[in-house]
Amino acid sequence: MATFIKIASVTVGAGGAANINFTSIPSTYTDLIIMCSLRSERTTGGTDNIRLEINGSAANRTFRSIGGSGAAAYSETDTTNFIGYLPQDDGTTGWTSNTFTNTSIYIPNYAGSNNKSLSVDTTTENNATTSYADLVASLWSQTNAITSLTLKTGSGSDLTQHSSATLYGIKNS
Amino acid sequence: MTTAIEVNCETGEVIERPLTTEELAQREVDAAAYAVAEAEREATEAAAQAAKESAQAKLAALGLTAEEIAALSK
Numbered sequence: 001m002a003t004f005i006k007i008a009s010v011t012v013g014a015g016g017a018a019n020i021n022f023t024s025i026p027s028t029y030t031d032l033i034i035m036c037s038l039r040s041e042r043t044t045g046g047t048d049n050i051r052l053e054i055n056g057s058a059a060n061r062t063f064r065s066i067g068g069s070g071a072a073a074y075s076e077t078d079t080t081n082f083i084g085y086l087p088q089d090d091g092t093t094g095w096t097s098n099t100f101t102n103t104s105i106y107i108p109n110y111a112g113s114n115n116k117s118l119s120v121d122t123t124t125e126n127n128a129t130t131s132y133a134d135l136v137a138s139l140w141s142q143t144n145a146i147t148s149l150t151l152k153t154g155s156g157s158d159l160t161q162h163s164s165a166t167l168y169g170i171k172n173s
Numbered sequence: 174m175t176t177a178i179e180v181n182c183e184t185g186e187v188i189e190r191p192l193t194t195e196e197l198a199q200r201e202v203d204a205a206a207y208a209v210a211e212a213e214r215e216a217t218e219a220a221a222q223a224a225k226e227s228a229q230a231k232l233a234a235l236g237l238t239a240e241e242i243a244a245l246s247k
Contacts, residue, residue, distance in 0.1 A: 007182050008180045008182050008185065010178055010180055010187065012178065013189075015174075015176070016175075017175075017176050017177060017178045017189070018175050018176065018177050018192055018196070018200065019177050019178065020178050020180070021177060021178065021179045021180065022180050022182055023179055023180065023181050023182065024181050024182050024183040024184070025182045026182060026183060044208070045207075045208060045211050045212075046211065046215065047211070048207075071222070072218075072221075072222070074218075154203070154207050155203065155204050155207040155208070155211075156199075156200035156201065156202075156203035156204035156207065157204070158175060167180075167182065
């Protein structure tokens, strides 16, 4: 039976933060999962998004996703480290104040010697029609063991205060 | 001051540090690239929505009911 063990947990304090970086991740688990609740301080445009860097790099990544926006169903394919959409503090979409994402990022065999896959289940929260729910299949085409994971925004804006992330290690998956 | 939060998963130590000059410069690059990509994505979505509404209007002009138009996309 799989066992979830909390490795570390972070909540962003007053003033926000550019990123949350889990470093020196031990290789003693089978899989990793990040459960996070995030929001961006961006104030221009409509919607920010979540990016995940692996071992300090955004390179060698591809993803495919399916999702819904409240108005339409869609699918996306790209070569970025996109994880999902992200409510932001102001802008054209009008995200409800103090709403965050609900996001889980599952990374099996993170310490192995094959390319690494990521399975993401994420949704924004908004008291309006527009809100995004996505399932994302992402690939890191590198064989190194994963030792660090960095959550940040796609726009370069800060993560808002009270954004949080918890990293779990999974044994016997 | 923009900071980064680093959590050492072996020791549990949490460090909040200022971004380096290189990291600040990269944020500027990211922001500009993101704004361009977002504008392109929104334009694509708007064009698709406009095409959908135009097609529906033409079908209605041909005499199809709203139920018949909806049935075409199922």
